[in-house]
Amino acid sequence: MALIVQKFGGTSVGSIERIEQVADKVKKFRESGDDLVVVLSAMSGETNRLIDLAKQITEKPEPRELDVIVSTGEQVTIALLTMALMKRGVPAVSYTGNQVRILTDSAHNKARILQIDDQKIRADLKAGRVVVVAGFQGVDEQGNITTLGRGGSDTTGVALAAALKADECQIYTDVDGVYTTDPRVVPHARRLEKITFEEMLEMASLGSKVLQIRSVEFAGKYNVPLRVLHSFKEGPGTLITIDEEESMEQPIISGIAFNRDEAKLTIRGVPDTPGVAFKILGPISASNIEVDMIVQNVSHDNTTDFTFTVHRNEYDNALSVLQKTANEIGAREVIGDTKIAKVSIVGVGMRSHAGVASRMFEALAKESINIQMISTSEIKVSVVIEEKYLELAVRALHTAFELDAPVRQSE
């Protein structure tokens, strides 16, 4: 008999009908004999409605009071699901973050979980009850209601699974797993049976928005097996777990991530003196602009070119900061480009395989796609290309790394 934590997001509990469906699903699981803790988000749209109410009072709501309001969203869904379970003859009980007690720090609207009291939950599980817990919320040492910030329900699920030493934390969502790449771009993309935490982190941060990064980090840290599943379709989903040594046969590349959210800025003819990188990036970071890729080429004639990418929303902002810097340090010019895309190959397998990068570049060259920037980490290679080639690049790489499904998946 296993102990499973199941987390259902806002879309999965977005209406009474959906909540009834979740209840059916939970009941079926319960009947198979597993102990179940269910973590819920607010009904989709509800959190925004509540924030909007607060914003009607003031543009900058008091963070403590905002948490008092926003936390009501999950409080409603946990009670509704518990009622739906009891209607089906499944003993169940609901707990708010405060009731559990999920102790957090006092950073309202973005609190971090410090400790979870598992006493009540264990007693209820022992008594044969399904325990339904409000995600996204907790309570601080002083008894103030806190929230973990957007997507925090995943974190609640993982943290509960860690505290209870659960066998698995299942995240139910609107996709049936993690794919080798976005099926909208590559129709024969494959669902992965398994992926490592590290790979998932790279996939997630690169735009596969299946799971919150924070919850994956958390799961990795406490080694909680995570499984992504579809809320209303059957299927094994994708298991996210540690890198098991025995997996000799695992493919070199697990997936291909991409995004078109970035813009590129280059400052040219920078005098190549020590500390110049800081002189350039210091003002950018002081303006609260996050930088992603950074590339500096080797210098010639004692000057160098320095290129980095930022989120497209920050492009204008970054450009004006950079132009000021260019004047100060006597750089030749500043150029920028918003029509770029980033494509990355991700896989723990590349650690032990040489030639992964060259195979990537070869595949892109075959399609005459010019590479503008390159950046590598232990389990990923990212390139920046012209935006219009994005789909072509992803498809070419998907084929080159043998990720295509033998038979097309039915949707």
Add this chain to the structure above:
Amino acid sequence: MALIVQKFGGTSVGSIERIEQVADKVKKFRESGDDLVVVLSAMSGETNRLIDLAKQITEKPEPRELDVIVSTGEQVTIALLTMALMKRGVPAVSYTGNQVRILTDSAHNKARILQIDDQKIRADLKAGRVVVVAGFQGVDEQGNITTLGRGGSDTTGVALAAALKADECQIYTDVDGVYTTDPRVVPHARRLEKITFEEMLEMASLGSKVLQIRSVEFAGKYNVPLRVLHSFKEGPGTLITIDEEESMEQPIISGIAFNRDEAKLTIRGVPDTPGVAFKILGPISASNIEVDMIVQNVSHDNTTDFTFTVHRNEYDNALSVLQKTANEIGAREVIGDTKIAKVSIVGVGMRSHAGVASRMFEALAKESINIQMISTSEIKVSVVIEEKYLELAVRALHTAFELDAPVRQSE
């Protein structure tokens, strides 16, 4: 410097605009130097919306879970008002029933307050904060969220005032006080400056729906001065307080209450034996039908007539129960009438004045209104009359007991 508890109902916080108005009002009070604890209901309609959500899952929602849902209504308004106060530069903090801690028994949906911890509130008041408390809710010994049942926010206000030994509990509502009778029936009805708890109880239970009976009882028991005021109009309202001995000049009658919610049932020709009243009313009460007035006439020929009133909604139900009883005990017949009204004169002054009842009967006789039933208590005389004479009777009594305002009140 006084300590005042102010309670605003659902209509007073029914929209963002209304909440802003309440914030203006509270700010003004605060500036006058008083310490303030503000108790709020949910936005009007919100509690029903939440109950409706639960009812969509199941006709009989689990009481514990229903409280989890319903208590979110006040949680939203307390945070919104607190934000609105802070926007105005008024330091404030919100507390749920659990956070205060308002300890109740575990009777979900109709819990009773056992104890209030005043520690946090006192500390906040001392620090110069307005304390905004969720009405209608509490927490039981095990940490389960409870609600006090409909109208429970008044009770929260009074209980807090009692626990804090407040100088006054102000109930803000949509009327500007307690009137000698319903101004819709008697346009020159007067607002009472003052009324005793006992009188208010009689007025409330007889259909003046200004205050919840339970909160008046509570206020009387702990001798908390209660004041009924209009949420958005200026004015002193009506003070509900203990009967002060010195009030020699108080009018004999404070007000005239009435209702048309009742129906009358008579069982005739009942063998007049001991225990017959129980034989008649036992089955009625076993059917959960509440009985209001009961009159039994003196017997003749060893049979008697037995008459009582019930709520009109229960009339059909009561009639069929009574008919069964009539067969069993060999009564002659059962008759009933739904077209009745009850009119009562209420006043602590009548204790020391003879002839109040006869003055009432005289006034009714003058208008040729036939009295069907009479029932008296120490501070009230009630009569049942034909419904169509109700307005006429109320106006006649209002004049006979010199309650008419000298000059018509402006609305």
